[in-house]
Amino acid sequence: MSDLDLRGQRVLIREDLNVPIDDHGRITSTQRLDAALPTIAAARDAGAKVMVMSHLGRPKEGQFDEASSLAPVAAWLGDKLGKPVRLVRDYLDGVDVADGEVVVLENCRMNVGEGKDDEALAKKYAALCDIFVMDAFGTAHRAQASTHGVIRFAPVAAAGPLLCAELDALGKALENPAHPLLAIVAGSKVSTKLTLLDNLIGKVDQLIVGGGIANTFIAALGYSVGNSLVEPDLIDAAKKVLADAKRRGAEVPLPVDVVVAPEFSANATATVKLVDQVRDGEMILDIGPETAKQYAALIAKAGTVVWNGPVGVFEFDAFGKGTETLARAIAASKAFSIAGGGDTLAAVDKYGIADEVSYISTGGGAFLEFLEGKELPAVAALKARAGQ
Numbered sequence: 001m002s003d004l005d006l007r008g009q010r011v012l013i014r015e016d017l018n019v020p021i022d023d024h025g026r027i028t029s030t031q032r033l034d035a036a037l038p039t040i041a042a043a044r045d046a047g048a049k050v051m052v053m054s055h056l057g058r059p060k061e062g063q064f065d066e067a068s069s070l071a072p073v074a075a076w077l078g079d080k081l082g083k084p085v086r087l088v089r090d091y092l093d094g095v096d097v098a099d100g101e102v103v104v105l106e107n108c109r110m111n112v113g114e115g116k117d118d119e120a121l122a123k124k125y126a127a128l129c130d131i132f133v134m135d136a137f138g139t140a141h142r143a144q145a146s147t148h149g150v151i152r153f154a155p156v157a158a159a160g161p162l163l164c165a166e167l168d169a170l171g172k173a174l175e176n177p178a179h180p181l182l183a184i185v186a187g188s189k190v191s192t193k194l195t196l197l198d199n200l201i202g203k204v205d206q207l208i209v210g211g212g213i214a215n216t217f218i219a220a221l222g223y224s225v226g227n228s229l230v231e232p233d234l235i236d237a238a239k240k241v242l243a244d245a246k247r248r249g250a251e252v253p254l255p256v257d258v259v260v261a262p263e264f265s266a267n268a269t270a271t272v273k274l275v276d277q278v279r280d281g282e283m284i285l286d287i288g289p290e291t292a293k294q295y296a297a298l299i300a301k302a303g304t305v306v307w308n309g310p311v312g313v314f315e316f317d318a319f320g321k322g323t324e325t326l327a328r329a330i331a332a333s334k335a336f337s338i339a340g341g342g343d344t345l346a347a348v349d350k351y352g353i354a355d356e357v358s359y360i361s362t363g364g365g366a367f368l369e370f371l372e373g374k375e376l377p378a379v380a381a382l383k384a385r386a387g388q
Contacts, residue, residue: 007047012129016138017054049097122149135160138363140378169359178303186210186309210311226282257288286312287322296329331356340367
């Protein structure tokens with residue numbers, strides 16, 4: 001986008017402004033808005049007629065849903081840009097925008113055909129603009145009319161600064177990393193991140209698994225995990241990951257101690273136990289202090305850290321010490337660090353380390369799919385246009 005003359009041009013920018021909004025219409029996290037604002041301001045300052053497009057939530061196509069309206073987003077942008085930003089509800093047949101003006105187009109997911117990447121709808125989006133800017137990394141993994149189809153038909157299609165920054169940071173972390181490369185992959189289930197684990201094990205020097213994923217790996221070593229979240233049918237898959245790591249010279253350090261409780265509750269009594277001493281009826285809800293110390297030492301020596309997922313139930317303070325220890329180790333590290341995923345970003349916010357993380361990805365699903373080695377549809381479409 002930076003090499004284009006935007007003055008007087010109709011510029012349609014696809015952003016990911018899918019922010020949480022409470023029952024009172026208040027935005028509770030502005031992280032994605034903060035990330036998108038520089039692109040929008042730059043287009044306005046260049047004298048463009050700026051139309052901002054995004055989704056919010058999951059409204060039904062063809063129906064207006066007040067709860068999924070971008071009205072609070074338009075108000076927020078107006079406040080930050082110092083001038084009211086109009087919300088345009090009916091825009092498929094054209095929008096009147098002045099040079100240097102910014103408008104927000106109502107939630108694109110309310111349009112029939114958006115989710116199915118409908119060609120007719122994509123052409124209508126393309127007809128709105130002289131230049132289409134894809135800046136929404138967070139939706140780059142979805143082949144939809146506003147993220148994929150429109151790129152094929154817009155007079156000019158370009159990648160936005162935020163999208164480029166995300167791809168550059170991920171490329172630095174995975175394609176040309178400083179070693180040792182350490183990845184932290186945590187979550188409730190191995191099944192949701194098995195492709196990710198398989199891809200990363202061929203790239204990393206160390207792979208730390210956490211949360212319910214770690215429980216399945218612990219069970220794969222033959223230890224009892226009590227009543228912990230575990231996937232018995234994926235124990236063999238966990239064993240394969242461990243075997244692949246050994247064959248490739250990568251390390252998968254597993255917990256030596258854990259924090260257990262009799263129930264999943266903020267008020268449950270937390271007890272530290274060695275990993276081979278977990279009893280029936282106990283739930284593993286965090287890594288233990290010795291494990292956290294060992295993991296922190298690995299982070300201190302890393303050249304690159306990729307973080308996706310808290311290693312314990314950090315929402316409960318009694319079971320958040322492991323995640324906090326790793327978060328502070330990342331903050332203190334000299335490594336290039338990148339963090340992504342909703343729960344990860346919540347942990348970054350909770351422990352106040354945002355300024356110490358090299359790059360924070362605004363993409364959830366897109367972040368994971370990139371880590372899995374998949375080509376993102378929007379990026380593929382931009383490459384195809386560039387090659388024409």
